[in-house]
Amino acid sequence: MRLTGWGRKPAVDAEVFAPYSIPDLRSRFPRARFRGIPRGNGRSYGDSALAPQVLSSRRLDRFLAFDAETGVLRCEAGVLLADILDVFVPRGWFLHATPGTKLISVGGAIASDVHGKSHHLEGCFSRHVERFSLMLADGGIVDCSTTQHADLFRASCGGMGLTGFILEATLRLKRIRSAYLRETTFKADDLDHALSLFAEQSGAPYSVAWIDCLATGPRLGRSLLMTGDFIDDGRLHGIAKTPLSVPVDAPGFALNRYSVAAFNALYYHRVRGRQRERVVHFDPFFYPLDGIGHWNRIYGKSGFTQYQFVIPKASGAAGIEEVLQRIAAFKRGSFLAVLKTFGPANGNPLSFPMEGYTLALDFRLEPGLLPFLEELDRIVLDHGGRLYLTKDVRMSAETFRAGYPRWKEFQDLRRKYGADTTFRSLQSERLGL
Template identity: 90%
Template sequence: MRLTGWGRKPVVEAEVFAPYSIPDLRSRFPRARFRGIPRGNGRSYGDSALAPQVLSSRRLDRFLAFDAEAGVLRCEAGVLLADILEVFVPRGWFPHATPGTRLITVGGAIASDVHGKSHHLEGCFSRHVERFSLMLADGRVVECSRTQHADLFRATCGGMGLTGFILEASLRLKSIESAYLRETTFKAENLDHALSLFSEHAGAPYSVAWIDCLATGPRLGRSLLMTGDFIDDGRLQGTVKKPLSVPVDVPGFVLNRYSVAAFNALYYHRVRTARRERIVHFEPFFYPLDGIGHWNRIYGKSGFTQYQFVIPKASGAAGITAVLRRIAASRRGSFLAVLKAFGPANDNPLSFPMEGYTLALDFKLEPGLLPFLEELDRVVLEHGGRLYLTKDARMSGATFRAGYPGWEEFQDVRRKYGADAVFRSLQSERLGL
C-alpha cells in the first residue's frame, strides 16, 4: 500500500498490519517478524509514521469504559478525537488538550504528545493521560503510568511510536456547560504588539494567533490574536456547516508569493476593529481546517511541509523576528502561519513544547526550499529552540540532537525494552535513532 504523511511527501510502499482487536493483535504480533512503526490516522505531516512495515491502530476504535464522576475515559488507541467529541460533548465533556485537528487517534495524540491552544495553562495531552497499556517489541503487554514503568510512560509520550504499540489508554476529560465559546479577536499591529497581547491575556483558557509572515518593516509580524472561553448557556447540542472539500490538486502556480500576500492582507483586514467579540461553536474555533476536506491538496502534487519550532520566552521576540525577516526576504510566504504561547515544559524526553513561543508555517515543496529551511534551523538553534517531530520531514540528526537534550535518555529506554531492534520509521532512521 502506498502511504504518505499529511504533507504527501515522501511516499512509501508499505506492508500494513491492521488488527481487528487487541486479542487478534496479541496472538499474531510475536510471529509477524515486524520491523516498522505504529500508525494512527496518518495526520502527522512528515515521515514519522512511515516505514516498509506499518502497524495500524485504526480498527482498534472502541470505547471501553467511562467514569462520569471523575471524567475518565478508557478507550482503544485507534479512537479518533472526533469520535470522543461526537459522543461526549453532548454529555458535557471535552478534552483538556487538543491540537488543530480532531482527525487524530488517541494513540497518535500520546505518541506526539500533542498540544493546543490551552498549553499555557493545561500543558500537553500526556498531562491528562492516567495510564495506557503498551505492547513491547517481544509481544509482552505492560501497564504504563507515572508509577508503573514510569520510564516507558515518559518515553512513549512524545516518543513517536518508537517504544511500542499503544493498545488502549485512560484519559481525563474536562466538564463543559456548552458547545460554544466566547471568542475575542485582538488586532496586533506587529510582533511586539502580538506578544504583549499574549502576555496581557495569559489567563484566557485558549489563545492562538494567525500571523502575516510576509509583512515587513513596522508591520512585521502583524497578527490577529484569538482568545476563547467556553460559555455556560447549556447548549451542548450544536450544528455547524457541512465541510467543503478540495476535489483535486491545485495547480502549483496558483500558490505563489503574490496570491499569499493578497490572502494575508485580506485576512488581516477582515477584522476592522481593534477588538471583536462573538459566540462560536467549538468546531470552527478549535478545528478550522477540518472544515475543508483534503485541504492538503491546496499545495498541489508536489506536497508541502510544515515548519514548526519553539523558542524560549527570553529569546522569543528576537528569534521569531529573525525567522520572519528571512521568510519575508525569501518571499516564501505561508498563509497558514500560527503563533501560540507555551507554558512550562514537561519532563518527557522528546516532548516538543517549552515555555516560550511556537510558530508553525506551511511551505509548498519546491526547488530551493530545503536549503532555506536549514538556514531557519540555524536561527532556531541559535535562540535555544527546537523543531516539532510530528511536523518534521527533513530535519538533520545534528539539529535534532541539539534541540532535544533528552534524546540519549530516550535511546536508553528503547534499548532497555528492545524497542530499538523492532520499532523504526523513516524519521527515526534519518535522525539516527
C-alpha cells in the same frame, strides 16, 4: 499499500497490519519479522509514521469505560478525538488538550504528546492521560503511568511510536456547559504588539494568533490574536455543517508570493476594529481546517511541509523576528502561520513544548525550500529552540540532537526494552535513532 503523511511526501509501499482486537493482535501479528512503526490516522505531516512495515491502530476503535461523575474515559488507541467529541460533548465533556485537528487517534495524540491553544495553562495531552497499555518489542504488554513503568510512560509520550504499540488508554476529560465559546479577536500592529497582547491575555483559557509572515518593516509580525472561553448557556449539541472538500490538486503556480500576500492582507483586514467579540461553536474555533476535506491538496502534487519550532521566552521575540525577516526576504511565505505561547516543559524526553513561543508555517515543497529551512534551523538553534517531530520531514540528526539534548536517554531506554531493533520509521532512521 501506498502510504504518505499528511504532507503527502515522501510516499512508501508498506505492509500494513491492522488488528481488530488485542486477541487478534496476539494471534496474527508476525512479531518475529516486524521491523516498522505504529500508525494511527496518518495525520502526522512527514515521515514519522512511515516504514516498510506499519502496525495500524485504526481498527482498535472502541470505547471501553466512562465515569460520568469524574469524566475519566478508557478507550482503545485507534479512537479518534473526533469520536470522543461526537459522543461526549453532548454529555458536557471536552478534551483538556487538543491540537488543531480532531482527526487524530488517541494513540497518535500520546505518541506526539500533542498540544493546543491551552498549553500555557493545561499543558500537553500526556498531562491528562492516567495510564495506557503498551505492547513491547517482545510481545509483552505492560501498563504505563507516572507510577508504573514511569520511564516508558514518559518516553512514549512524545516518543513517536518508537517505544512500542499503544493499545488502549485512560484519560481525563473536562466538564463544559456549552459547545460554544466566547471568542475575542485583537488586532496587533506588529510582533511586539502581538507578544504584549499574549501577556495581557495570559489568563484566557485558549489563545492563538494568526500572523502575517510576509509583512515587513513597521508591520513585521502583524497579527490577529484570538482568545476563547467556553460559555455557560447549556447548548451542548453541535451545529449541522455542509462538508466542503478540495476535489483535485491545485496547480503548482496557485500558491506564490503574490497570492499569499493578497490572502494575508485580506485576512488581516477582515477584522475592522481593534477588537471583536462573538460567540462561536467549538468546531470552527479549534478545528477550522477539519471542515475542508483533503485541504492538503491546495499545495499541489509536490506536497508540503509544516515548519514548527519553539523558542524559549527569553529570546523568543528576537528569534521570531529574525525568522520572519528571513521568510519575508525568501518571498515564499505561508498563509497558515500560527503563533502560540507555551507553558513550562514536562519531563518527557522528546516532548516538543518548552516555555516560550511556537510558530508553525506551511510551505509548499519546491526547489530551494530545503536549504532555506536549514537556514531557519540555525536561527532556531541559536536561540535555544527546537523543531516539532510530528511536523518534520527533513531535519538533520545534528539539528535533532541539538534541540533534544535528552535523545541519548531516550535511545538507551529503547535499547533496554529491545525497541531499537523492532520499532523504526523513516524519520527515526534519518535522525539516527
